[in-house]
Amino acid sequence: MERKLVIVDCDAGIDDALALILLAGAHKLNKIQLLAVTCVNGNTNVENVVNNVFRTLQTCGLADIPVYKGAYSPLLSTESARIAATELFHGPDGFGNMFIDKPDTSKLQKEHAVHALYRMVCENPGEVSITCIGPLTNIALAIKLYPDFISKVKEFYVMGGNYTAQGNITAQAEFNFYSDPESVHIFLANNIKPHVLLPWETCMKYAVDPKWKNHVFGKIDTPEVRLMDTLHEFYLNNNKGYAIHKPCDAILAAIVLRPDMATKLIEHHADIELTGCRTRGQVVIDHLESNKPNTSTVIEYDSEIFKELLILALDPENYEGDVL
Template structure:
């Protein structure tokens, strides 16, 4: 792995103890709600959750605007569920803009529809989308099973923040929140220096990071990018002749071309957050550090600000994933594509 400068500086100060890592590696089946803005990499994350039923019980998917409008995100979600023969998973429509309004749409990387603009995927029945609003559904499900549900938040955090405002005790009853978002070195460049999910709704990020009472794990942009799949592996893996591999090949075609000319690797960012939930041992190093978000900077709005030097004397429950075992993640991706 190409280790970032921040990772090198923090490697020894924040390295998890062997005992703590061993606890994280213990296998347990997770009751999961996936909160996402289904684009290409979100689709792969959903597919991984569904391909590992011994590890993940996917209870519901709550949709939020991000890579596309929330209506398109809901349709994309149903398309993924259909190809996986899992239309029984409940899908809820959520926030259509950030907490204080406005939208920050994804780049053409994911296509106009958020999922590669593939023409030959059948349109799903939108009547399958539940009438209950996502944030209300989140509050209801967590209250029905307090302490039992993990949330993977791999899009803008608007739905989670709204749920927290609806129920001040919401996160006291959530087992954990795993977030794909933020950046360590300002290289994500969704808006000069900040990462897309955080920039889409910085106020929601502020609410989640500052008011949550449950453990939070963040996997930042650079840690994913530094562990991208090499092209030979990726292309050979998605070249299997089965329904899932063909679907992945179709929706990633345009983004694959962009990555081939730019970085020579393919990085399904959101997939890594689910990989951690499926198998904790894919993470080899975490940093326990207070994390805030910039709300007002004209060039840095939405930027993640970790307190590496512990200047802010405040209790917190946040860990940043710093290193991954890419070989284990590749195995998960291969199994997912092979599981037709």
């Protein structure tokens, strides 16, 4: 079986790191080919995102994976963009300011992330799965710059938004989509390729059992686990423990590796609210079914598969199962 070609577009907060570790583990086992990581402003500014991506890849022993710097701000300078920029859930630098050293970023590619995205899908037409775990600014810019960009992509996996109007940064909006809803609208209005959406509410349905984390995850001693333990210390010190046990971006990465992990999906047409004074950034679903579906929303997923994939990614040399 040919390996799935994957590009990750991320804003490198703490759960992005675990997502990258999952995909890096599969890459090292030749289950996927991680073509590149593109960086976008979101959980922190894009300079910090670059640092965090390099730190994670170097921890995984994959310092040669190409990394590209992308958009440094949302498409529009709006009040919601200002609010999102001040929501330092992952700390000022995206990694909880837990490190005093700087990672080696000398291999940062000179090409802009948006141009790199287009070039790579043109080099591999119809073969690249793009995994989006941050705001969709880079994707929207690629769509607007290159009319044939979408046609070259195989599929999209996106973590963001909601399907019952439950939010986190506001009562109605999830952070990634709220940070740049115009980009979400551009993506949803133009995408013609398969699109798996993992919304906020689905991520909140299940939690990694703290006992399992302590007695299974906690017994593994690898550089990847030590990195995540350091980052989780920030959460524990800031009373944000749910992010340890419900790591949204990592859940999406696991679905990329095992699409059958998504046990219930609903196809519908979705857009995003741009002008509502209370609902900006909320996903709007066409319940009348007057439009053709443009997304498959994950409603349920198999948390046991997720835990198995975590064990595999964090300690591949000693893993004895067959989850991949």
